[in-house]
Every structure is written in structure tokens, then in C-alpha cells.
Amino acid sequence: MDRRNFIKSLLASGVLGSSPLAAQAASDLFAPGTAQPVLIVGQSGLPHADELVARLERVFAAAGIDYVQARASGGELTDYTHVIVLLDRVPGRRVIGVMDAAAALIFQELAAARGAACALSTHHRFAAQEVRHCCISAGLDTSIVWSDSLADHAERIGRLYAGTLAGPESAVDRSAPVVREEPDRAADATPGSLVSFLITV
Amino acid sequence: MSKYIALPKGVAEADFDKAIAEFKKILGADNVLHSRERLAPYLKIMIPAQIEEHTPSAAIMPESVEQIQRILRVCNRYKTPVWPISTGKNFGYGSAAPATRGQIVLDLKRLNRIIEVDPDLCYALVEPGVTYQQLHDYIKERNLPLWLDPPIPGPVASPLGNTVERGVGYTPYGEHFLFSCGMEVVLANGDILRTGMGSMPNSNTWQVFKWGYGPSLDGIFTQSNFGIVTKLGIWLMPAPPAYKPFVVRYPDQGDIVKAIETVRPLRIAQVIPNAGTVSNALWELAVVNRRADLYTGEGAIPDASVAKLAKAHGVGSWNVYTALYGTEETIAEHWKIVTAAFKASGGTVLTQEDLGPDDPLFNYRRDVMRGDLTMREFGLYNWRGGGGSMWFAPVSQARGSETLKQMGLAKRILNKYGIDYVGLFVIGWRDMHHIIDILYDRTLPAELAKARSCYDELLDDFAREGYGVYRTNIDFMDKVAKLYGPVKASVNRKIKKALDPNGILAPGKSGIHR
16 A cells, blocks of 8 residues: 555544554654654644644544643744744654644744654645645655545544554554545635644654 | 656666765765655745656755765766755745756755854855854844844745845845855856955955956856855844834825835935835735635625725735834934825825834834844735745836836736735835735645646736846746847856856756756
């Protein structure tokens, strides 16, 4: 199974089980099983970000992934000093960011300037009833795009990040059908968007 | 199947293997990247191009000029082209990706020494990997009375990189190439050229006198692929005793004429000395809002809705941000002149005292016009979301009628594609850099295609009126070069052949090929 299908199977799966294929999710950059807990940086004041962070926490807790959380405002996440202080706290750590597009760009660029590598980055566009996700992995040449209902869209995202973090010891139930890619779904006049990403600092 | 994600055009994999092995000998394996994962940072772009067309084959990271010379020997041997970047934060113009597929990114971020800062003569000599933030911190730590002139991505951008791209900032030193002095350039054959006085052995005037003797060469190493600039002298502004930023708001779209006619004589006479900005209402709104929170209709936001939104949010249809610099006494005198002029033109002049301490739009302009680093303007990327941005940047005379004409032309084309006119003019001495941010959702194929077609049409229609861009992105470099005419292209090609006969330096940069 190539990396693309592996990620799609993560998106489809219901539980984290055991499969050597999980190793494919963790890129060469991204050694799993590090002792440092994952840092989840969530932007405050964005309800969709709150929801996604909460779901990540639940999925990580269920999967036994150690994590800590930091909250910051949009202003703080676009401020050099604040981001650098945050990055200084996490050398060697894996960071998941959940924030708006501007904050995500600045956060990732400041991290990259300090040598950070990005394993996954996903854009989420919210419409009235559904959410369109567009995920790019360090190991993919094109993005994976799919849509979920607004009510439970965070579930797959939680599994995606958990599966990527969990590494070869953990696993994926691949019995569920692979997520269907829908590159042209969702209109452009939609009420908001969000970016999530996984980097090593 | 190749083990590389791309190969340089015309280079066999076996030869590329040998080149990579030699790079590893020179730099160590950790500084030679060729897996897709490791190259991911160089693949990320915001412009509406297919990344496959700009995929690098590898990235290599030297830390010295001597290593660059050795790299170029390998490149000449195997005909493997390199695409030099300083920090690669050329966001709306192509980020770090090369103009053509398969080039090796020559990432110069490890050449990050601040070689000298002279507080008396007010200059710095820096390498490509030095960021504005690094230089800012250096100056602050030593309490030197000097100001920088960063562009918006300052904390991660390179003064050398921005200057050789002929970027701009917002202080009186806003035209960066104008305020540079002396380059060190590694040529394709490994020779090291120091421009201006730098060619003179034992000279101590390299960073204070631009011209040296004979033809002045610095310009040919900007926006070009004739050499790799490895050191640059930049002049730094002495911190003035006093500083007074202000904004002038105009209520109607047609007021761009009054605004420019008022600001031009003040700028040419240096009463207003800095590269301030004249931004439209949507620019102001887009920095601090999401589009969907303000407007949910189809297509570009109509003028009437923009006018209503501007009024509701307390911004002008046009907003002139500029400043006075000097002593309290000179500023007091100049303040009388500028307020009289702007008020007579129908503008409302506002200062920090009028706006209070928490106006985000005023505050970030206040900061950048005094050389502080802030990325607040990146709030633009939340306007639509989706990570798409492309700068269309035609040059205009600093004449009201011309800016009005350019605005009309731009809006007509942008609106046809359903794209908002989010624009500003940077106030040059006699010109205006008209900067339009084409914001779109890069994750939607239809929007990506629309943004690309829109840019293409903007280039054509502006060129028909005699307007050229001062800078473009990696996807349109050939086209823009062609718009500047055959003679210029021919001269560029001749210089290229003379200095880089194997075409190993950044083929396609600014439309220049061997």
C-alpha cells in the first residue's frame, strides 16, 4: 500500500489497531515514539478550532498518545516573539497546530526557519452542512481531498493525526472503505476555513 | 522508476547520482536533501501553479563561499542547474520553488553571518541567510541608533534576498536596491567578484561608495541568474529623534486622484520622505476580517457593498499611511504643511491620538514605517482562506490620473473572474508600485485555474496600455520578460552565455535562459 492509500485508510478506519503499514504515515522526518508529549496549539476564539482540538484530545487519549495543549489568540500566533517563545519550549517535540490560515502560515514559516519539518497539513473549509478537507502529506505529490458532514467531520481528522503519530507499534483497522476523494466538492462562498498541521520542531 | 522526485532537464540519473555523491562529499550528507519528505518545504507554493512544474530535484545547503565554488565545479561538470535562495520566503512570487522542474535548490540559509555593522557610517554587510529579525536583534542588543527597513515577512525574510529581488519596505529607505552598496558575487565559473569599491584591494570604501570605476555592475545581479550574491552592503537609517505616523482617509473611490496629487509633491520634495502606502478599503478590511463574515454573495464584492462596508468599519475608500521623520521642530513645521495639503484635498487626517492605542490597522503601519517587524498584514490570508496568494505588481507614474486608470483596468479584469480588488500603492519618489493581492483558495482547482487566467489577462491588458510589472512569480517569468521586448531579452541572453555558458545558474529566472 502506498502512502496515499495508507492515509486514506487512516481516514476510513474506526479504531487504531495493529498494522505495520502505520509506519508509512510517519514520514522519514517524523520518528514516532518519542518520549516528549505532542503539543497541540489551538487558536482561541475560533469555535471550529476548539471543536477540532477537543476531538484530537479525545482520540489521543483513547490511543494512549501523550499530549499537552497550549492556547493562543490569533494576534499571539502572528506575533514573532510569542511564536518563538512557544517554539523554544518544544525542541524535539511534535506540534499539532489548529489555527486560521494567516496564523498557520506564520507559525509554520517561523518553525521552518528553525529547522522544523512538516509531516501533514490540512485545510478545512466549512460550509453550512459539510466540511471540505484538503490534506497534503510530506510524502505525497498531490493532496487528498474529501468532505464530511459538519456534525462529525473532526472524527476522521482526529484519527488521521493519531494514526500518523502512533507509529509502527500502533495500527489501523482498514476494514472500512477507503475515503472517497472529492476534489471538486464544496462551493467557494463558505463561511470560514481553518488549517491544521503536524510538524516536528 | 527514478529514486529522485525530479531530475534536471537533460541530465541522466547516473550523472545526477554522481553529482549528488560529490555534493555530499563537499557538504556532508545532512546538507544534501533529495527525498520527497525532506524537500517538502521547497515544494510549498501559494501561487496558482502546478507544483510538478516547479519540483526541485534536490536541495543543498552550503555554509561558505568556498563550498559554493566547489558546488559550481560539480554543477559545470554534470550540467546540473542550481536555484539559489536566501531564505526562500518569496510568498506571493513563488516561495522557494525553482522556475523550472528539476533544478537543485541552493539554499543559502546557513550563510548567516552579520559581518559588520558600522554605527557611524550606518551600514551593514550581511550574508544571504541573515534575516531582518537577526539583524534587528543584533542592533537592539548593542543599542545602536539604527533603523532597518523590513518588508512584511521581515522576521523570516533576508535583507540580501529581498534587495536582489528589488523588494520594498516602508521607511525613507524603502527602495531597497537604492540603499544597497557593494556586492560579493560568485560567478558560474567560481570566480568571486566584488562590485563597486570591493574590487580594489584593501579598500575600506566598499559599503560607502557604490560606483567604483568603470561600468557599475550591481544591477545585473538583481532579478537575474548571472551570479550568486553572497554578501551585500545595506545602508541603515539613523534613528531620527522624532517620528510622526498618520493616516489620511478619503471617502470615495475616485479620491485616489486627489490622494496621489497631494502626496506626490510632498514626497518628491522629501517633506514626506518614506515609502508609505495608499490602500483601498478592501485591503484594510481584508487584513482584519474574513470575507465570509462581511459578504456572502457570488463573485467579487460590488462597489456599493464595499462602500457600505468601508463606512461601517470606519475605513476610507482610500487610506494614505505615511509619516514625518526628524526633530520635534522640523516635524512640527512639516505637519502644518501636510495637514493643510491633505485637508484641502478632502482627506481626513488622523494620528494615533485620534485613533487610540488599539487600532490594528494603524498600529501595524506605524510599526513598519519605523522599521519594526510585524507580520500583521498576513491577516490578508484569512480573507478567503485556502492558502492562495499571488502578487500582481505593475508600476505606475505617481500621477492621480494614472493610478485611477490602473485601478479601473485591474478591477474590470479581477471582477470578471470574481476576484476582489485588494490593492494598494506603495509611494515611490516618482512612481507608485501598484500591489494587488490576488487571494484565492488554492485547494479548489476551479479557483486556482481562475486566479491563473486572471493574472495572465492582467499582464496582457496592462502591457497593452504600456504598464509593466516590477516583479513577478516563477510561473510567469518568461512571459513578463517577453513583454519587455526582444532587445532586452537578447542582451540578457548574451550576458548569460558569457558568464554562465553551461546555464547552471537558475535557468528561467526572470525569463533568462542560456
